[in-house]
Amino acid sequence: MGLLEVKNISHTFGDNILYEKASFEVFKSEHIGLVGQNGAGKTTLLRSLTGEVIPDEGEIKWQKGIKVGYLDQYVNTDDKLKVIEYLKTAFSHLYKLNEELNELYTLMSQEFTDEIFEKSTSYQSTLENSGFYEIESNILKVADGLGITAIGMDRPLENLSGGQKAKIILAKLLLQKPDVLLLDEPTNFLDKEHIQWLKNYLKYFKGAFIVISHDFEFLDEITTAVLDIEFKSIKKYTGNFSKFLKQKNLNKESYIREFKAQQKQIKKHEEFIARNRVRASTAKQAQSRIKILNKMEKLLPPEEAPKPSFTFKSLPIGFQKALIIKDLKVGYTHSLLPRMNLEIMDQEKIVFTGFNGIGKSTLLKTLVGEIPPLAGWFHFFENTKIAYFEQDLKWVDDTLSPLEEIRDAFPKLSQTEIRKNLAKCGLKSEHVFQKICTLSGGEQSKIKICKLMLKKANFLILDEPTNHLDENSKLLLKDQLSKWEGGIILVSHEAGFYKDWSSRVINIKK
Numbered sequence: 001m002g003l004l005e006v007k008n009i010s011h012t013f014g015d016n017i018l019y020e021k022a023s024f025e026v027f028k029s030e031h032i033g034l035v036g037q038n039g040a041g042k043t044t045l046l047r048s049l050t051g052e053v054i055p056d057e058g059e060i061k062w063q064k065g066i067k068v069g070y071l072d073q074y075v076n077t078d079d080k081l082k083v084i085e086y087l088k089t090a091f092s093h094l095y096k097l098n099e100e101l102n103e104l105y106t107l108m109s110q111e112f113t114d115e116i117f118e119k120s121t122s123y124q125s126t127l128e129n130s131g132f133y134e135i136e137s138n139i140l141k142v143a144d145g146l147g148i149t150a151i152g153m154d155r156p157l158e159n160l161s162g163g164q165k166a167k168i169i170l171a172k173l174l175l176q177k178p179d180v181l182l183l184d185e186p187t188n189f190l191d192k193e194h195i196q197w198l199k200n201y202l203k204y205f206k207g208a209f210i211v212i213s214h215d216f217e218f219l220d221e222i223t224t225a226v227l228d229i230e231f232k233s234i235k236k237y238t239g240n241f242s243k244f245l246k247q248k249n250l251n252k253e254s255y256i257r258e259f260k261a262q263q264k265q266i267k268k269h270e271e272f273i274a275r276n277r278v279r280a281s282t283a284k285q286a287q288s289r290i291k292i293l294n295k296m297e298k299l300l301p302p303e304e305a306p307k308p309s310f311t312f313k314s315l316p317i318g319f320q321k322a323l324i325i326k327d328l329k330v331g332y333t334h335s336l337l338p339r340m341n342l343e344i345m346d347q348e349k350i351v352f353t354g355f356n357g358i359g360k361s362t363l364l365k366t367l368v369g370e371i372p373p374l375a376g377w378f379h380f381f382e383n384t385k386i387a388y389f390e391q392d393l394k395w396v397d398d399t400l401s402p403l404e405e406i407r408d409a410f411p412k413l414s415q416t417e418i419r420k421n422l423a424k425c426g427l428k429s430e431h432v433f434q435k436i437c438t439l440s441g442g443e444q445s446k447i448k449i450c451k452l453m454l455k456k457a458n459f460l461i462l463d464e465p466t467n468h469l470d471e472n473s474k475l476l477l478k479d480q481l482s483k484w485e486g487g488i489i490l491v492s493h494e495a496g497f498y499k500d501w502s503s504r505v506i507n508i509k510k
């Protein structure tokens with residue numbers, strides 16, 4: 001048996017069947033990408049593997065004694081701990097052992113016995129062998145790689161953004177070195193350079209992993225196998241991501257060929273039956289054809305997953321300045337970036353890249369008025385109407401449904417109009433009345449896109465809008481932004497997403 005054996009698992013939410021009787025195995029040091037459209041059931045599957053969610057039926061068997069590390073898509077820690085303290089908890093068992101060792105030393109200073117001495121040397125060598133004395137330098141290595149040292153090792157976790165917390169949770173996981181890593185969209189909160197670091201880390205990771213991602217470039221470099229959730233089944237392919245895509249296309253083509261051939265046959269039989277069943281001399285032959293038809297294992301029509309079809313319309317623009325930024329300093333307690341001076345025209349499409357892991361979202365939050373500037377000022381011209389897409393999946397009330405959320409933001413829209421717009425953004429009708437907190441990451445992002453589309457604006461401020469989005473939605477969003485006539489300020493780590501339409505890429509260094 002491999003590390004993990006999944007047998008005949010099925011999962012449904014109401015009428016929504018995610019997968020039926022799915023089986024697969026994971027072997028030692030296999031590096032797996034888990035893919036599928038938004039809402040296909042990827043997160044649900046990982047949660048089933050960790051035991052957080054119980055599938056309707058089927059069996060999930062881990063090899064005994066396997067250590068599993070899991071990073072979820074949503075990130076929740078309300079910790080009073082400082083970053084460094086939190087990272088050290090990855091080794092709390094060793095710190096405890098060290099304390100016990102110190103107690104032994106105290107004891108021995110009072111009264112020396114051979115027994116205690118032996119115990120202390122055994123503790124000492126355990127600590128040495130498990131790298132206790134290199135903990136701090138190991139923590140620094142990983143923290144540097146993921147851009148955490150730049151956030152500040154002494155900041156309390158509770159003050160950090162979702163993205164920053166995600167990095168720190170990921171760092172702790174990597175430090176623990178489990179046998180199997182389960183990562184749900186780990187690149188969402190990382191910058192280009194940190195994604196590169198993670199890529200390398202995963203590529204050479206000795207254990208096994210299952211990583212969910214919509215970033216195909218990322219997957220291609222790290223995977224030795226792919227799990228694909230589609231049409232209510234889970235299929236495993238061996239080989240890297242490109243090989244998977246090729247194989248999948250071939251399978252699809254041959255399936256379509258088989259399906260068409262079968263349809264032709266079925267039609268022939270049916271015509272024969274229709275012609276011959278009433279005539280006594282041929283009724284018997286018709287009967288046997290009916291039996292053949294009934295026996296046939298009929299292929300289901302190849303489904304095409306529904307594609308989103310939203311369109312963005314910009315308010316008129318005037319070919320003038322949209323925004324002036326003068327000596328601006330942004331940050332919470334201290335300035336994160338150098339003073340900024342910038343003028344942006346109202347049809348300009350600007351991308352910010354290159355900050356060292358912090359500062360980009362803070363800049364955007366300052367520009368939309370969520371946090372005050374530390375120094376300097378900025379000014380949007382009167383005709384500039386902003387629409388803002390914030391990075392975190394944060395809702396004022398996540399027990400509302402998408403329908404209620406949109407209705408609160410746009411009270412003039414009728415229910416039919418709201419539903420039409422949500423559907424255009426790729427939300428299925430069954431999700432319209434569901435609580436937002438039960439929707440998948442991609443489904444939640446689609447509600448945010450819907451709000452963006454409905455807002456009358458001519459200047460978009462977008463913070464990592466492609467996080468959580470599946471391939472089709474990402475392509476459509478890219479297309480819409482390239483047609484958008486107004487201005488754009490975008491923060492994104494996916495060059496492939498913006499390089500065709502951006503007018504300026506600003507790489508800001510400390």
Ligand SMILES: Nc1ncnc2c1ncn2[C@@H]1O[C@H](COP(=O)(O)OP(=O)(O)OP(=O)(O)O)[C@@H](O)[C@H]1O
Nearest residue numbers: 013038039040041042043044438439440441442443
């Ligand atoms: N508690 C729940 N009640 C009802 N439906 C749910 C619940 N949890 C998840 N779902 C639905 O199950 C489906 C699968 O969700 P899941 O989060 O596994 O998708 P996913 O493949 O991870 O998608 P994404 O790429 O958007 O993250 C979604 O349509 C979601 O709305």
Ligand SMILES: [Mg+2]
Nearest residue numbers: 043073440441
């Ligand atoms: Mg998910």
